[in-house]
Amino acid sequence: MKKMFASLLALSMVLVGCGGDGGDSASSSKPEIVMLTDKGTIDDKSFNQGTYEGVKAYAEKNGIDCTYIKPVDATTDEYNNSIDQAVKSGAKVVVCPGYLFEESIYIKQTEYPDVKFILIDGNPHDASYEDYKTEKNTIGITFQEEQSGYLAGYAAVKDGNTSLGFMGGQAVPAVMNFGYGYVQGANDAAKELGITVKMKYHYTGGFSATPEIQTKASSWYKDGVTIVFGCGGSVGNSVMAAAEASNPAGKVIGVDVDQSSESDTVVTSAYKRLGDAVQKALESIYSGDFDKTDDTSIQFRGGQNIVLGAKDGDVGLPLETSKFDKFTEADYNAIYDKIVDGSVTIKNNKDAESPNDLNCSNVDLTIEN
Amino acid sequence: MSDILFLFQQTMFFFIPLLIVALGGLFSERSGIINIALEGMMIIGAFAGIFFIHFFQQSMDPQICLLVALLIAGLSGTLFALFHAIASINMKADQTISGTALNMFAPAFCIFVARLVQQTQQVEFSNTFRITKVPVLGDIPFIGEFLFQNTYITNFLGILILVLSWLILYKTRFGLRLRSCGELPQAADSAGINVYKIRYAGTLISGFLAGMGGLIFIVPTSTNFNADVAGYGFLALAVLIFGQWKPWHIAGAAFFFGFMKTIASAGLPFLASLSIPNYFYKITPYVATLIVLAFTSKNSAAPRAEGEPFDKGKR
Numbered sequence: 001m002k003k004m005f006a007s008l009l010a011l012s013m014v015l016v017g018c019g020g021d022g023g024d025s026a027s028s029s030k031p032e033i034v035m036l037t038d039k040g041t042i043d044d045k046s047f048n049q050g051t052y053e054g055v056k057a058y059a060e061k062n063g064i065d066c067t068y069i070k071p072v073d074a075t076t077d078e079y080n081n082s083i084d085q086a087v088k089s090g091a092k093v094v095v096c097p098g099y100l101f102e103e104s105i106y107i108k109q110t111e112y113p114d115v116k117f118i119l120i121d122g123n124p125h126d127a128s129y130e131d132y133k134t135e136k137n138t139i140g141i142t143f144q145e146e147q148s149g150y151l152a153g154y155a156a157v158k159d160g161n162t163s164l165g166f167m168g169g170q171a172v173p174a175v176m177n178f179g180y181g182y183v184q185g186a187n188d189a190a191k192e193l194g195i196t197v198k199m200k201y202h203y204t205g206g207f208s209a210t211p212e213i214q215t216k217a218s219s220w221y222k223d224g225v226t227i228v229f230g231c232g233g234s235v236g237n238s239v240m241a242a243a244e245a246s247n248p249a250g251k252v253i254g255v256d257v258d259q260s261s262e263s264d265t266v267v268t269s270a271y272k273r274l275g276d277a278v279q280k281a282l283e284s285i286y287s288g289d290f291d292k293t294d295d296t297s298i299q300f301r302g303g304q305n306i307v308l309g310a311k312d313g314d315v316g317l318p319l320e321t322s323k324f325d326k327f328t329e330a331d332y333n334a335i336y337d338k339i340v341d342g343s344v345t346i347k348n349n350k351d352a353e354s355p356n357d358l359n360c361s362n363v364d365l366t367i368e369n
Numbered sequence: 370m371s372d373i374l375f376l377f378q379q380t381m382f383f384f385i386p387l388l389i390v391a392l393g394g395l396f397s398e399r400s401g402i403i404n405i406a407l408e409g410m411m412i413i414g415a416f417a418g419i420f421f422i423h424f425f426q427q428s429m430d431p432q433i434c435l436l437v438a439l440l441i442a443g444l445s446g447t448l449f450a451l452f453h454a455i456a457s458i459n460m461k462a463d464q465t466i467s468g469t470a471l472n473m474f475a476p477a478f479c480i481f482v483a484r485l486v487q488q489t490q491q492v493e494f495s496n497t498f499r500i501t502k503v504p505v506l507g508d509i510p511f512i513g514e515f516l517f518q519n520t521y522i523t524n525f526l527g528i529l530i531l532v533l534s535w536l537i538l539y540k541t542r543f544g545l546r547l548r549s550c551g552e553l554p555q556a557a558d559s560a561g562i563n564v565y566k567i568r569y570a571g572t573l574i575s576g577f578l579a580g581m582g583g584l585i586f587i588v589p590t591s592t593n594f595n596a597d598v599a600g601y602g603f604l605a606l607a608v609l610i611f612g613q614w615k616p617w618h619i620a621g622a623a624f625f626f627g628f629m630k631t632i633a634s635a636g637l638p639f640l641a642s643l644s645i646p647n648y649f650y651k652i653t654p655y656v657a658t659l660i661v662l663a664f665t666s667k668n669s670a671a672p673r674a675e676g677e678p679f680d681k682g683k684r
Binding site for chain 2: 208237240
């Protein structure tokens with residue numbers, strides 16, 4: 001009796017859980033596309049959600065079943081288990097957003113050669129970072145976040161801000177890239193204007209909203225910082241809270257997706273088009289292009305680690321919701337074109353140990369720990 | 370001057386919630402029930418309160434809205450504390466286990482309900498509760514600037530709760546009974562006091578205060594509630610211990626914790642030249658707690674019967 005009750009309870013939880021994600025795609029038949037979430041949740045308004053929206057959009061358009069799994073814990077072992085679970089339940093494509101999956105996919109891509117793996121924000125490698133290997137059934141997609149951050153920094157300075165802040169979450173590659181780009185963008189804009197700008201730079205070490213972050217951001221705004229790039233999940237929400245309470249109100253730059261709806265203080269967002277990239281990868285898989293691994297004219301093909309950036313239109317600022325005073329669409333297009341044609345090169349976290357090594361003479365950088 | 374003002378006002382964001390939640394813990398522990406579920410109660414309280422604000426803030430005066438939300442937060446915290454009370458008083462369960470269970474349950478429950486109601490787990494709100502200047506009082510030089518400008522109604526509420534807690538615990542018959550149940554419940558029982566009732570009262574008051582504290586914690590800190598109070602319930606436990614289970618000491622401890630947290634984040638303008646690393650300020654409250662614990666371990670002020678289920682027959 002007890003056992004029956006327990007299993008009934010478990011079943012009802014599963015069913016309600018599926019209803020809760022807003023899609024009717026789960027549960028009924030076997031889902032072919034399965035996404036795993038990394039540390040965040042499926043509706044984090046950022047990384048995981050952005051990816052899943054892409055998966056869902058493609059699946060709905062083509063009548064394919066999709067679902068997601070939230071691994072019990074953010075460890076390679078648990079990720080492996082979740083991949084096993086997905087494949088056993090019939091998944092043909094496994095989508096994994098986050099560099100945390102690099103090791104799991106390195107292991108599982110050989111174990112399941114018939115399953116396709118899409119890894120976002122990372123390239124598969126072994127535990128010791130010695131062997132990098134992307135099999136024919138796998139594609140690794142990374143973004144040039146530094147370009148997005150660059151545009152944000154450039155726009156902020158061109159718009160009249162002379163004292164800036166960068167509030168990053170944990171110092172993971174994507175966050176660092178955003179930050180490095182931000183510093184370099186501010187530097188180039190300051191050079192063009194013939195001025196020097198000040199910037200405070202800090203990693204909070206986490207991705208949640210805390211009074212510590214609110215206090216730090218408040219102290220920045222009080223010291224004359226006018227705009228802060230809140231870069232890392234809920235960290236941005238504490239920065240927004242501080243910006244709203246400051247007198248005069250501060251400005252905030254959002255991250256990953258267009259965050260203008262979260263607070264009036266958000267003037268623009270440095271986005272990367274996660275959803276688009278996932279959709280393109282899925283299209284390539286279902287059209288069969290993915291398997292033509294030797295055809296270099298196909299960008300999204302198996303065995304590749306591809307880098308998406310301004311040249312594909314996958315990073316940038318959402319101008320339609322941005323609130324700039326002086327920075328115009330023409331200015332934006334001009335600098336965007338320069339990034340695309342390569343006349344502006346931007347260093348990322350592989351090129352420099354710390355933002356101090358970026359040689360930005362027009363930015364007076366203060367790194368706070 | 371403006372630097373000190375800024376630090377003082379930022380300290381309030383740490384001080385007031387820590388104070389209220391630690392006082393909540395005080396009521397429960399002085400009645401003999403260990404309450405490590407403060408974190409969970411904060412989460413439930415904040416969740417209910419923010420949910421109310423989310424739906425009703427457009428149609429109400431902000432201050433009234435906040436007060437109603439605080440009441441709702443407190444009541445939902447009370448309701449949540451009821452589980453702890455039933456488990457540890459009626460069922461005589463291990464109080465740490467029951468508290469841990471509630472701490473695990475709270476965030477999961479909030480995420481589940483939020484998703485069910487609105488598809489996303491973050492509950493959004495906009496902070497319209499800041500009082501730029503209290504009329505008349507805000508014009509008093511110096512004091513007005515510190516206490517009655519850029520403030521929240523919750524700051525005054527926190528101080529009121531502190532005074533009330535002290536009055537209740539030390540100046541009323543109920544307070545004496547509550548404290549006696551935490552020290553030697555058998556003696557209290559022989560004097561005709563219903564230990565079960567008193568312990569229920571202590572635990573429920575604790576839930577009420579912790580629930581309110583959760584909402585007070587979230588309002589100035591973020592623009593949405595994501596089933597998380599960043600471990601401040603556990604920090605409040607440390608404050609309770611550092612304050613040696615006495616209301617005024619707890620206030621001092623909460624202010625010390627809050628001030629250290631503030632200068633760790635904002636920096637001290639006049640100490641900047643010393644270039645003391647931030648980590649120093651960050652660890653200070655914890656090191657201080659450890660030292661206090663080490664030195665008071667022999668005659669600790671912890672309630673003697675804390676954590677023991679009441680057994681009438683025991684002597």
